[in-house]
Amino acid sequence: MKRAHPLSIFAGFFKELKQLLLPIIIGALFGIRHDDGMSEWFALFGIGICLFFAVIEWWRTRYQVLEDQLYVKIGTIFMKERFIRFERIQSLHLSTNPFLKLFGLVRLEVHTAGGEDKAEFALPAVKRDEALRLQERIGGSNRSSQEDLLAVLDRSENSERVYRLRGGELVLAALTSSGARVIFLGLFTLLGQIGELWDRVSFITPLRREFHRVIGVPLLEAAAGVAAVLLIFWLLSSAIAFVKMYRFTLTVREKDWVIRRGFFEQTEQIVPFKRVQAVKIRENWLKQSFGYASVYLDVAGGQAGDGASEVLLYPLIRKERVAEFLAAIRSPFPWAVPTAAVSIRAFYWKIIKYVVPLAVLATILSLWVPYGAWSWLLVAASMALSWLGYRDASFAVDGDRVALGRREFSKETILTERKRLQFLSCRVSPVQKRLKLMTVQSGLIAGNNGYSFRICDLPLAEGRRLYEWYITAYTRSARRELQRVDGESSYSL
Amino acid sequence: MQYIHPKAIKVWRIHGMISAAISFVLFLVLMLLGLFLFRWLLYLAAGFLVIGLVDFLIFVSVIPILRWRFFRYRINETHVVIRDGIWFVKHTVIPMARIQFVEAEQGPLLRAYRLAKLKISTATSTHHIPALSIGQAQKLRDRLAAFIQASDVDV
The missing domain is CATH 2.30.29.30 (Pleckstrin-homology domain (PH domain)/Phosphotyrosine-binding domain (PTB))
Known part of the structure; x- marks a missing residue:
């Protein structure tokens, strides 16, 4: 049995420390200020535990290459033994960071089909030669992972076109990446802490004194406080996005895309075109108001690298250039504008569904709760969202291609084709029936699972058109056609 | 389009009866507890009585037939x-x-x-x-x- 390189300890240690980083930052911001000097000891204790577990993990992670399988022993507290057959291994993912590069080491992850998004087996640091040897043994029965490796180590692929996120674009992409999330995060933190906020937080107190001097109105003071907290959250999440998207490059090759990004740790993802289930053009409200969009992918099968079921293909692109961009990167699904008619009745129904209940709540709050009148902002926001949402629920079909427009918080256009949609449901509630509306639900594969999504409140006639388009393909003759055309098998576990 | 097996109605009725029975049992227990221990439990008991009655009236009698009819x-x-x-x-x-x-x-x-x-x-x-x-x-x-x-x- 072999072990990973001893520097694994540090790699694992830093990885665990990184997970602790956010709580530490938040703790520092929101002033856990003990005067008894105990907090330093707590921090040291935490770091010690991290180090201890990193050592144990390194010591207890062992592997051995058998004839046609990999035998691994893992587990810090509970020992686990696993036999991973080579043919079950979908990809061997190698990555490096500056620290590992210094010692000629790589991080190795073994991904299998049907597993969770997490790697089945990972070595935080292993000699490059050893990784290559492993790759050779396993790669013999697995072509695609061989290609993965060559891309990581050689960097001499005959790439055709490279798209790079330049400095200004990167900053803009980072600043507009958070959208609604940051507002929710900020507001929830505020709701949870609003009582203690004023007294406890170290950096708020002087701010508050200043505000009080300048403004002197309690309500405005509170508003300024809220704005300040939101600003901090926004900057924080922008910084995280910046680190994630640093040095973002998209390389278009003959049969796949290579996506590289990362500041501390450069990750690399290879997305074969034939595994792409859908291309999603997403505009959060920040991006939409500046006329930008970002491009995401749903990709079937286990992903090497990030583990997220959704792949960021390109973070920032001008909305009017999306069609041109998708054509240039040889996207399997070209851009199409959802053109199906929308109905103002959908807006009325959304008002009844979302705005009216919130308005009732806001009335109650403003009568009985101090500062409750601020909840009318929420009513206004839901009103705006209803207005935008009703106009974004649409679709367009062209042969087998389909573009589905929808909005939850961000506007999203899903570009895909009929056979990628796993099912289609049409749902009509009694009120919708009266208003001649319909909600369409469908599902797409992403990662090892999938998800369902809804397009709410399409006009009944348009919804029926979509339903007919979906079902008519599956008549007998169409099926024969399908069988003949689709020789390539894109997703097989 | 085909209907499912008509015996489904019976099965759903029994489901309704079981959940109604559970509600009634809970009602009795809570009522006894309410009488002898905490009075506020009586409100809870009343809630379960309502749930049980609704179950009995609707989910035993009407809903199974409609469900079968519309599936x-x-x-x-x-x-x-x-x-x-x-x-x-x-x-x-x-x-x-x-x-x-x-x-x-x-x-x-x-x-x-x-x-x-x-x-x-x-x-x-x-x-x-x-x-x-x-x-x-x-x-x-x-x-x-x-x-x-x-x-x-x-x-």
């Missing part, structure tokens, strides 16, 4: 269509090529009436046909399996 399905070589819902009407199309597996499932109640539930799963969702006779469920399951194999193109 229909169609299975052919290329797709499965399920129409479900009394007030919220839902039509679902599941192409044969997208189905990943089919399961016939039985609970104790269904078994007593020699019925089975058919579960049809795609990569992203599971759809049910709630009550079929065992023979029919198995036949459908096998037929679906055969179709799935025949149309095993790709995703």
Whole structure:
């Protein structure tokens, strides 16, 4: 049995420390200020535990290459033994960071089909030669992972076109990446802490004194406080996005895309075109108001690298250039504008569904709760969202291609084709029936699972058109056609 | 479009009765506790009484018939269509090529009436046909399996 390189300890240690980083930052911001000097000891204790577990993990992670399988022993507290057959291994993912590069080491992850998004087996640091040897043994029965490796180590692929996120674009992409999330995060933190906020937080107190001097109105003071907290959250999440998207490059090759990004740790993802289930053009409200969009992918099968079921293909692109961009990167699904008619009745129904209940709540709050009148902002926001949402629920079909427009918080256009949609449901509630509306639900594969999504409140006639388009393909003759055309098998576990 | 097995109505009625019975038992227990221990438990007891009565009145008498009346399905070589819902009407199309597996499932109640539930799963969702006779469920399951194999193109 072999072990990973001893520097694994540090790699694992830093990885665990990184997970602790956010709580530490938040703790520092929101002033856990003990005067008894105990907090330093707590921090040291935490770091010690991290180090201890990193050592144990390194010591207890062992592997051995058998004839046609990999035998691994893992587990810090509970020992686990696993036999991973080579043919079950979908990809061997190698990555490096500056620290590992210094010692000629790589991080190795073994991904299998049907597993969770997490790697089945990972070595935080292993000699490059050893990784290559492993790759050779396993790669013999697995072509695609061989290609993965060559891309990581050689960097001499005959790439055709490279798209790079330049400095200004990167900053803009980072600043507009958070959208609604940051507002929710900020507001929830505020709701949870609003009582203690004023007294406890170290950096708020002087701010508050200043505000009080300048403004002197309690309500405005509170508003300024809220704005300040939101600003901090926004900057924080922008910084995280910046680190994630640093040095973002998209390389278009003959049969796949290579996506590289990362500041501390450069990750690399290879997305074969034939595994792409859908291309999603997403505009959060920040991006939409500046006329930008970002491009995401749903990709079937286990992903090497990030583990997220959704792949960021390109973070920032001008909305009017999306069609041109998708054509240039040889996207399997070209851009199409959802053109199906929308109905103002959908807006009325959304008002009844979302705005009216919130308005009732806001009335109650403003009568009985101090500062409750601020909840009318929420009513206004839901009103705006209803207005935008009703106009974004649409679709367009062209042969087998389909573009589905929808909005939850961000506007999203899903570009895909009929056979990628796993099912289609049409749902009509009694009120919708009266208003001649319909909600369409469908599902797409992403990662090892999938998800369902809804397009709410399409006009009944348009919804029926979509339903007919979906079902008519599956008549007998169409099926024969399908069988003949689709020789390539894109997703097989 | 086909209806499911009419015995489903009986099964659903028994389901309703069981949940009504549970509510009534809880009502009795809470009432006794309320009388002798904490008075506020009486409100909870009243709640369970209402739930039990509603169960008894609606979920035993009316709903099963309507549910049966409004559930229909169609299975052919290329797709499965399920129409479900009394007030919220839902039509679902599941192409044969997208189905990943089919399961016939039985609970104790269904078994007593020699019925089975058919579960049809795609990569992203599971759809049910709630009550079929065992023979029919198995036949459908096998037929679906055969179709799935025949149309095993790709995703």
